[in-house]
Amino acid sequence: MCVACTYTIHRAQHNFGWNRDFPPALTAKPGETILFECLDSSGGQLGRDATLETLAALDFGKVNPVSGPVYVEGAEPGDALKVTIRKFHPSGHGWTANIPGFGLLADQFKDPALHIWSYDTASMAPSAFGPGGRVPLKPFTGTIGVAPAEAGLHSVVPPRRVGGNMDIRDLTAGVTLYLPVEVEGALFSVGDTHAAQGDGEVCGTAIESQMNVELTLDLVKGANLQTPRFTTTEPVTRHLDGAGYEVTTGIGPDLMTGAREAVMRMIDLLVAEHGYSPVDAYMLCSVCGDLRISEIVDMPNWVVSFYFPRIVFA
Numbered sequence: 285m286c287v288a289c290t291y292t293i294h295r296a297q298h299n300f301g302w303n304r305d306f307p308p309a310l311t312a313k314p315g316e317t318i319l320f321e322c323l324d325s326s327g328g329q330l331g332r333d334a335t336l337e338t339l340a341a342l343d344f345g346k347v348n349p350v351s352g353p354v355y356v357e358g359a360e361p362g363d364a365l366k367v368t369i370r371k372f373h374p375s376g377h378g379w380t381a382n383i384p385g386f387g388l389l390a391d392q393f394k395d396p397a398l399h400i401w402s403y404d405t406a407s408m409a410p411s412a413f414g415p416g417g418r419v420p421l422k423p424f425t426g427t428i429g430v431a432p433a434e435a436g437l438h439s440v441v442p443p444r445r446v447g448g449n450m451d452i453r454d455l456t457a458g459v460t461l462y463l464p465v466e467v468e469g470a471l472f473s474v475g476d477t478h479a480a481q482g483d484g485e486v487c488g489t490a491i492e493s494q495m496n497v498e499l500t501l502d503l504v505k506g507a508n509l510q511t512p513r514f515t516t517t518e519p520v521t522r523h524l525d526g527a528g529y530e531v532t533t534g535i536g537p538d539l540m541t542g543a544r545e546a547v548m549r550m551i552d553l554l555v556a557e558h559g560y561s562p563v564d565a566y567m568l569c570s571v572c573g574d575l576r577i578s579e580i581v582d583m584p585n586w587v588v589s590f591y592f593p594r595i596v597f598a
Contacts (some may be wrong), residue, residue, distance in 0.1 A: 285315070285359065286319040286371070287493065288317055288498070289317045289318055289319040290312070290316040290317055290318060290319065290368075291310055291312060291316065291318045291324045292317070292318070292319045292320075293309055293310060293319070293320045293321060293351045293352055293354065293468045294321050294351075294474055295320060295321035295322065295323050295351060297309040297310075297351060297352065297504070298349040298350060298351045298352070298473075298475065299349065299350055299352070299353070299440075299473065300327075300345065300347075300348070300349055300350075300440060300512045301432050301437045301438055301439055301440045302305060302344065302350075302429070302432055302438040302440065302444070302448065302473075303431065303438065303464055303470065304432065304433065304434075304435065304466075304467045305435070305437065306353055306471060307497060308352075308353050308354060308355035308359045308429070308469065308520065308567050309352055309353060309354065309473065310352075310354045310355070310422065311354075311355045311356075311357060311469075311488040312354050312355070312356055312357065312501060313356075313357050313427070313502065314356060314357065314358060314361070314502045314503045315500065315501075315502050316500070316501060317343065317370060317498060317500040317501075317510045318354065318498070318499055318500075319496060319497075319498050319536070320351045320352070320474050320475075320494055320496060320497050320498075321341075321351060321485050321496045322350075322351050322398075322425070322474060322475045322476070322477045322494065322496060322497060323349045323380065323475060324379075324425075324476075324477065324492045324493055324494040325347055325348050325475075325489070325492045326347060326492065327342075327343075327346040327347055327348075327439060328348075328396075328494070329342055329343065329346065329347075329596065330342070330379045330463060330492070331377070331399065331492075332377045332402075332498050334379060334397070334400060335399060336396055336397075336398055338527075339381055339383070339396050339398050340353070340396060343384075347440075347441075347505065348427055348440045348441060348475065348476050348523075349475055350440060350473035350474060350475035350476070351470035351473060351474055351475055352425055352430075352446050352471070352472055352473030353357075353430075353431065353472055353473045354470075354471070354472045354501065355470070355472070356467035356470045356472065356473060357413050357469070358467055358470065358503055358558075359465050359469050359503055359574025360433065360451050360465065361464040361466050361467065361468070362465065362466055362505030362506055362508050363463060363470075363503050363504060363505050363506065363507060364398050364463060364465060364503070364504040364509050364537065365426065365463045365465055365470045365472055365501060365502075365503065366458050366460060366461075366462055366501070366502040366503065366504050367460065367461040367462070367463065367472070367496075367499055367501060367502075367564055368459075368499065368500040368502070369425070369455060369459050369460070369461065369497065369499055370455055370457065370498035370499060370500060371456065371498040371499075371531055372423035372424075372426075372456075372477070372495050372496070372497050372498075372503060373405075373495055373496040373497070373589070374403070374404055374405045374408070374423055374479060374493060374495045374497075375404045375405070375493055375494040375495055375569050376404070376533065377400070377401060377402050377403070377493065377494075378400075378401040378403075378449075378492050378493030379398060379399065379400050379401065379489075379490040379491075379493075379496075380398070380399045380401065380487070380489050380490065380491055380492065380565060380567045380570065380571055381396065381397060381398045381399070381457055381487075381488075381489050381567075382395070382396060382397040382398075382487050382488075382489075382493075382503075382566060383396065383489070384396055384489060386488040386572075387431065387486065387487040387488035388484070388486045388487070388488075388543065388544060388547060389486070389487070389544060389547060389548065390488075390497075390568060392427075392450070392548075393487070393562070393563050395479070395563070397563045397567060398566055399413065400565070401413075401479065401491050401493070403421060403479060404423060404595075406437070407496060407591055408421045408423075409421075410596075411480075411491070411574070413504050413564075413568055413571075413596075414558075414559075414560055414568070415558065415559045415560065415598050416558065416561075416597055416598060417558070417568060417580050417597060419480055419491070419568070419570070419571055419572050419596055420480065420523040420524055420595060420596075421479045421480045421491070421523075422453070422456055422459070422479075422480055422523050423454045423456065423477065423478065423479055423480075423493075423550055424453055424454070424456045424477070424478055424481070425448070425455055425474055425475070425476065425477050425478075425497055426449060426450070426451045426452075426455075426462065426475075426476035426478050426481070426490070427440065427448060427449045427451075427473075427474065427475045427476035428447055428448075428450070428466075428473075428474045428475075429446050429450075429453065429472070429473065429474075429512075430442065430446045430447060430449040430463050430465060430466065430467070430470045430471055430473075430507070431446070431467045431470070431471035431586065432445075432446050432466055432467075432588060433467055433511075434443055435467035441524045444465055445464065445465055445510065446463060446465075446512075447461075447512050449476060449477075451485050451490070452491070453478070453481040453483060453485075453546065454514070454516060454520045454527060455481075455514065455521075457528040458516070458517050458518065459514055459515065459516050459517075460511060460514060460515045461505065461512060461513075461514040461525055462504065462509060462513050462514065463509070463512050464507070464509035464510065464511065464512070470501075472501060474497065474499065475500075476492075477492075477493060477495035477497065478490040478493060478569050479491040479493040479495075479569055480490060480572060481572075482569060482570060482571060482572050482573040482574050482575075482576035483573075483575055484543070484547075484570075484574065484575035485492070485568035486547050486566070486569050486570045486573070486575065487567050487569070489567075489570060490570060491571050495596055496578065500502050500520075503540070504518070505596070509576045510571075521574075523594060524572065524593040525593070525595075526598070527593070527594040527595040527598045528594050529592060529593055529594060530550070530553060530591075530595075531589050531591050531592070532538070532547075532549035532553060532589070532590050532592075533545075533546050533549070533552045533578070533587055533588065533589050533590070533592065534546035534547075534548075534549070534588045534589075534590075535587050535588075536585055536586070536588075537584045537585055537586070537589060538586075539577065539586055540550070542586060542587065542588035543575055543588045543590075544582045545588075546575065546588045546590035547566075547569055547575070547589070547590050549564070550565075550567065550569055550573060550590045550592055551565040551566055553592075554568065554569070558597065568596070569590070569592065572588075572592070572593055573587060573590055573591060573592040574590070574591045574594070575589075575590055576588070576590075576591060579585075584596055
């Protein structure tokens with residue numbers, strides 16, 4: 285429960301896309317704090333008792349629901365919507381899946397796989413995964429944005445210049461996000477909450493977990509942003525840094541190929557040294573490992589690195 289919130293957007297007030305003509309679930313004044321009840325990215329289809337059969341029956345027309353939209357009084361095209369992320373209220377359970385046809389290595393991992401997570405909502409202690417692994421948690425929202433100017437219904441799956449499904453794992457409590465406003469009232473929505481994710485979300489899913497989130501919505505008039513930006517006020521990887529990293533690389537003239545190679549080498553390492561199956565190693569990389577562009581100036585070859593936190597096995 286949020287004692288400082290002016291309003292609540294209930295989880296039944298959601299949509300499966302972006303549309304400037306969606307009727308607002310709420311009209312709010314700038315500076316008001318709102319509690320959003322968010323669904324997980326499956327729209328509640330994958331719960332605590334989900335199985336591979338449940339995953340196989342997933343209705344993709346109901347994935348990535350976003351709660352809202354909120355019409356912010358005074359918001360006009362050319363303004364920025366200032367979103368301050370106050371607090372997450374986690375549910376204590378989540379899921380990670382390899383979904384056939386989805387993910388960086390979809391051509392190599394063609395069979396479905398599913399891991400159900402359970403975690404303590406008070407301590408947010410690392411959550412167990414496989415033989416000896418414990419993944420540090422840090423809640424964030426994967427999908428957060430405003431309505432685009434173009435008419436019609438737009439898919440919620442790809443990110444956009446107005447935000448959306450950006451899956452930036454650093455959009456955590458304490459962060460301030462600025463979104464370019466393209467329509468009157470902004471029409472802000474949020475969803476796709478996660479308990480943890482690595483940079484890149486390489487298998488296509490993180491620890492997908494239903495949560496509620498407290499946000500303050502404000503305006504910066506005439507900001508004229510072209511794309512979202514955000515500000516953090518503290519280190520973003522402290523929960524992962526404590527024991528260092530194992531790092532693999534991909535080197536060559538194509539960044540996507542380099543990214544794939546770096547991840548494949550890490551999967552090989554986790555299988556050889558920690559006893560994971562390849563698909564479990566792939567999912568583990570997705571929830572806590574980070575893809576980084578290490579070098580992009582020494583043509584014709586660039587370097588992509590994959591950082592896996594050793595604290596998972598500490």
